[in-house]
Amino acid sequence: xxxxxxxxxxxxxxxxxxxxxxxxxxxxxxxxxxxxxxxxxxxxxxxxxxxxxxxxxxxxxxxxxxxxxxxxxxxxxxxxxxxxxxxxxxxxxxxxxxxxxxxxxxxxxxxxxxxxxxxxxxxxxxxxxxxxxxxxxxxxxxxxxxxxxxxxxxxxxxxxxxxxxxxxxxxxxxxxxxxxxxx
Numbered sequence: 573x574x575x576x577x578x579x580x581x582x583x584x585x586x587x588x589x590x591x592x593x594x595x596x597x598x599x600x601x602x603x604x605x606x607x608x609x610x611x612x613x614x615x616x617x618x619x620x621x622x623x624x625x626x627x628x629x630x631x632x633x634x635x636x637x638x639x640x641x642x643x644x645x646x647x648x649x650x651x652x653x654x655x656x657x658x659x660x661x662x663x664x665x666x667x668x669x670x671x672x673x674x675x676x677x678x679x680x681x682x683x684x685x686x687x688x689x690x691x692x693x694x695x696x697x698x699x700x701x702x703x704x705x706x707x708x709x710x711x712x713x714x715x716x717x718x719x720x721x722x723x724x725x726x727x728x729x730x731x732x733x734x735x736x737x738x739x740x741x742x743x744x745x746x747x748x749x750x751x752x753x754x755x
Contacts, residue, residue: 606711609744613751659686673698688717
């Protein structure tokens with residue numbers, strides 16, 4: 573047997589032993605939630621509510637308080653949200669396009685007790701439905717709170733998806749009610 577083949581056989585055997593372990597050691601995969609709602613209010617009325625990055629507490633039932641700095645300036649604006657459960661998260665504004673009625677932001681400081689995610693970025697956009705109303709699209713991309721290979725249930729992908737879905741849906745439902753009552 574040629575010498576190169578005799579060296580390769582043991583290496584192949586060792587690689588085959590570790591292959592199942594490597595398949596398990598993949599870490600978290602990105603998750604996403606995309607929600608939207610039709611609102612019987614003009615895009616200008618709806619944007620008047622959501623277009624102020626620091627005013628989310630005025631329409632989102634899951635946010636007790638929002639303290640903001642930096643106005644709506646992308647890269648400078650930041651908000652600290654106190655959620656209904658008393659926990660706090662900090663978010664930073666990355667994009668702000670008033671002419672498109674769109675803003676994009678990200679989690680700056682995680683708090684697993686607030687939301688079971690380790691990171692997220694999200695966009696909120698108000699679109700004219702062509703009939704005098706609006707469609708609001710809110711989407712986020714995120715990772716679960718426990719980024720290890722075997723997270724506990726309350727910090728796994730399913731928990732992260734459920735929490736973000738609930739946060740977006742409850743916010744959109746409340747936004748619809750507030751916007752449709754607005755003058």
